[in-house]
Amino acid sequence: MNIRGTKPDRIDHLEPKKPHGLIVVITGNGKGKTTSALGMALRACGHGMKVCIIQFMKGDIYAGEWDGVKKMDCDIELIATGKGFCGIQGNPYSKEEHRANAQDAIDLAGEKIATRSCDLLILDEINNALHLGLVDLEQVLDLLQSKPPLMHLVCTGRDAHEKVIAMADTVSEVREIKHAYRKDIEPQPGVDY
Amino acid sequence: MNIRGTKPDRIDHLEPKKPHGLIVVITGNGKGKTTSALGMALRACGHGMKVCIIQFMKGDIYAGEWDGVKKMDCDIELIATGKGFCGIQGNPYSKEEHRANAQDAIDLAGEKIATRSCDLLILDEINNALHLGLVDLEQVLDLLQSKPPLMHLVCTGRDAHEKVIAMADTVSEVREIKHAYRKDIEPQPGVDY
Numbered sequence: 001m002n003i004r005g006t007k008p009d010r011i012d013h014l015e016p017k018k019p020h021g022l023i024v025v026i027t028g029n030g031k032g033k034t035t036s037a038l039g040m041a042l043r044a045c046g047h048g049m050k051v052c053i054i055q056f057m058k059g060d061i062y063a064g065e066w067d068g069v070k071k072m073d074c075d076i077e078l079i080a081t082g083k084g085f086c087g088i089q090g091n092p093y094s095k096e097e098h099r100a101n102a103q104d105a106i107d108l109a110g111e112k113i114a115t116r117s118c119d120l121l122i123l124d125e126i127n128n129a130l131h132l133g134l135v136d137l138e139q140v141l142d143l144l145q146s147k148p149p150l151m152h153l154v155c156t157g158r159d160a161h162e163k164v165i166a167m168a169d170t171v172s173e174v175r176e177i178k179h180a181y182r183k184d185i186e187p188q189p190g191v192d193y
Numbered sequence: 194m195n196i197r198g199t200k201p202d203r204i205d206h207l208e209p210k211k212p213h214g215l216i217v218v219i220t221g222n223g224k225g226k227t228t229s230a231l232g233m234a235l236r237a238c239g240h241g242m243k244v245c246i247i248q249f250m251k252g253d254i255y256a257g258e259w260d261g262v263k264k265m266d267c268d269i270e271l272i273a274t275g276k277g278f279c280g281i282q283g284n285p286y287s288k289e290e291h292r293a294n295a296q297d298a299i300d301l302a303g304e305k306i307a308t309r310s311c312d313l314l315i316l317d318e319i320n321n322a323l324h325l326g327l328v329d330l331e332q333v334l335d336l337l338q339s340k341p342p343l344m345h346l347v348c349t350g351r352d353a354h355e356k357v358i359a360m361a362d363t364v365s366e367v368r369e370i371k372h373a374y375r376k377d378i379e380p381q382p383g384v385d386y
Contacts, residue, residue: 005294008253008276008286014386016379024384026225030365031217036225038232039258044383046261060201065232068239071266083201093201101198120383152384169373170384172223177364185362186209190237190313191217191345193207 021150025168027127027160030176031192037122037154038065044152045074049119052112056105056129056157057082057098060091063193075118081105082125086132095133102134106143113146120152127157127164140164214343216360220320220353221367224385229367230315230347231258237345238267242312245305249298249322249350250275250291253284256386268311274298275318279325288326295327299336306339313345320350320357333357 024040026033041051051074053065059080069078082105084091086098105123112121123143129135140155144167147153155164165171180188187193217233219226234244244267246258252273262271275298277284279291298316305314316336322328333348337360340346348357358364373381380386 003297003300005274005276005290005297011253011255013255014380014382016381018379020373020378020381022373022378022381022384024224025370028365028368030367031363032219032225032229032232032365032367035232035236036229036367038235039225039228039230040384042231042235042261042265043228043257043386044261045264046257046259047382049383060204062204062206064236064239066239068235068237068265068267071238072235072261073264073266074261081198083198097198104196104198107196152381154384165370168371169376169378170224171370172221172225173368173370174223174225174229175221175366175368177218177358177366178361180213180215180362183362185213185215186211187207188209188213188215188345189207189240190242191215191233191347191363193236 023168025171028174030174044120051076052118053078053122055080056125060084125157127160131159218361218364223367223369244269245311246271246315248273249318253277318350320353324352
């Protein structure tokens with residue numbers, strides 16, 4: 001490398017004067033919400049931070065990140081608590097069953113917050129779980145309010161609630177411009193799962 | 194866990210009948226483009242795939258992912274080729290200097306494609322580098338066209354070119370709804386860098 005180009009004269013290391021635990025919401029109908037949260041996990045690991053990922057609803061279909069985090073020499077855990085997307089075609093579980101699992105996930109998130117056991121807590125698909133009525137708005141707002149000031153909390157999933165958005169520091173909406181499945185391309189490992 | 198809820202009866206393992214190397218474009222002005230690509234890297238590593246990340250323009254400010262990938266017990270490499278964002282306040286390098294570095298990055302990407310040396314190739318900020326004239330449209334389209342059929346290629350950065358979007362299978366626009374910096378919160382490690 002650097003045949004034509006040269007290295008920068010120096011590499012700066014940012015360090016915020018005022019550390020701030022952020023609430024980040026990643027919502028919208030496009031590809032790149034969970035993956036974005038996973039990228040923050042990788043980034044946080046680089047900084048030596050402790051990471052916990054709790055997946056709501058997911059748990060019935062293998063995803064690459066389940067093994068990906070095991071290959072990281074970091075303090076990172078991923079817990080998939082669910083039974084798939086409630087209400088979608090082919091999912092055999094009742095809403096009550098999905099709700100019971102999502103309630104476990106809420107309890108686990110509450111425990112992680114109360115014991116301050118990580119620096120970055122990712123609640124994957126919690127927006128969706130709230131939208132579907134598997135968890136209640138007050139439960140989610142309670143988690144956000146009780147977050148330690150320096151803990152980063154990331155909430156992913158479609159249909160983020162406006163009150164969750166109101167409490168967040170950074171919110172992105174991932175819009176689908178195109179998706180391979182509309183061309184009948186099946187989900188591909190490494191990108192889609 | 195699973196105090197109220199139970200585990201799913203079984204865990205399905207998807208496997209596409211027709212493997213397809215996807216072209217994915219992540220663009221827009223919101224937070225979550227590079228992070229999304231990093232998440233795909235983590236996911237691909239879980240599947241035992243080989244990953245190469247080439248960062249255009251980035252290289253002058255330390256980012257957590259530089260060490261994050263080193264902590265992964267996977268075949269993954271990250272090469273930051275740049276000298277920062279061309280034209281932004283405080284960046285001391287000329288456009289010619291930025292272009293020389295971006296041209297090296299293009300050559301490197303071409304080499305990775307020609308030698309089929311990874312399963313997932315991430316060209317971070319290439320959309321931005323193209324928009325700023327540090328690389329040429331034909332160079333980017335050449336890369337996309339010469340991609341092996343099973344290699345996934347991810348192009349991130351604002352202002353993706355319409356011809357790049359036209360060639361992609363999956364395209365997401367990450368829209369900023371809110372960003373912490375607008376509340377004068379500085380970039381925070383683990384989330385922003």
